[in-house]
Amino acid sequence: MSGSLDLFAAAEAERQTRRPDSRGGEPEPRTTYSVSGLNRLVRELLDASLPPLWVAGEVANWKRSPRGHCYFTLRDAQAQVRCVLFAKEARQLPTEPAEGMRVRAFGAVTLYESRGDYQLVVRELEARDSGGLWRLAFERLRQKLEAEGLLAPERKRPLPLGPRRVGVVTSPVGAALQDVLRVVEQRAPWTTVVVSPARVQGEGAELEIAAALDALGRHGRVDVVIVGRGGGSVEDLWAFNREEVARAIARCPVPVVSAVGHEVDVTIADLVADQRAATPSAAAERVVPDGEAVGRRVRSAAARLEGALGHRLAHRRRELMGALDGLSRCMTRRLEARFNRLARATDKLEALSPLAALRRGYAVAQDETGRVLRRADDFRRSSRFRLRVLDGRVECRVEDVVETEERGGSRDE
């Protein structure tokens, strides 16, 4: 203890001897700072005198707190400095930098008062190597999904031919949607397009895209889905490199075509999707058939159908004719006797038939249901009736009904 007291005493002595110089020789009352006061003073000096600046170095000891703040060290061969990246800024990073990664950090130098350490409060962090953090984030997610088998070629589903309902996940106000609608209308206007709107860039876009995909898969009754947007910078397209979108594509119950309008860079969405198209228009062309070609197929099939049946019928008719000829040649004589018997039976039947009575000049009156009208009274029930004569029918109208005394008809019943 006495040793440390001696140190304090020495420091105090030194401060006293140097005091006059510190304020240009002006006399000043002896001031004793608390440690907190000292640190506050130093922090204020640092804050006031150093504007925010860029620092280049290598990242070491990256740690993320439960609240999302990130603590790390920047260093070069000779020195190091503590850095903090608060959660709000940390969320903007595509991924955490790897150990030893060469980065540039922009931030303000300040003092962490409770520890007396000075540190850089980083507002922006970017990798100095090409692609940088974006590339790294992409690679990390790609490897993770690949390890789970989500990128395997055998997972790719074939697109349905001639879908009736096509789902589109994109911005409701973007050019991508208009492009898809235009192409589908040109090629296959009988299709129904189901739009599931989502913001495709900005914070939270990945969650909206994933939710729009899920809803479309569950409720859209679609046969295939196009997900995408028109072109943009790496940052603009970033939602399509997020895990949420990748997983939503993978679990979509129908095939998905990605259409992130950016020919050069492949996105994670492109890798997980069943097919990748360079632009939304190209995706639509891939998804719906060309109406002209379909029309040609229908016409050709119709012509062949008619040709095939015509041919078959002609063939059968010749067969049938041949068979009938043979039949008449072979069977005529054997059938003759039976024909004769049939003729005789027909004669007898005719003699008994009411037709014979008709032939003699009688007629039968019937109402519209076919009931025979026997009595004058029957004719009162309907004004119209029908006369059945030998060779036809006569439609008649009742003018008047007069009953006579005869009741002879009752005998028949």
Added chain:
Amino acid sequence: MSDPRAEHGLESRLARLESIVERLEREDLELLEALSLFEEGIAHVREARAVLERTRLRVERLVIELNGAVSLEPQAE
């Protein structure tokens, strides 16, 4: 035999039509079977033409309510 008036996708209808044509052309079918295939084929041709003549694209919009309910709404052109 499938019902030619059922809600076929255009492509499956075309595929069925073409397989009918091929059977009629290639196989020696009973006349009744050939006739019923022909009739089915003609119905497919008629339905496919009706589909092809539909010229107005239909657009529906999936709406997710705040309570999570999802509905499909036809979109006015």
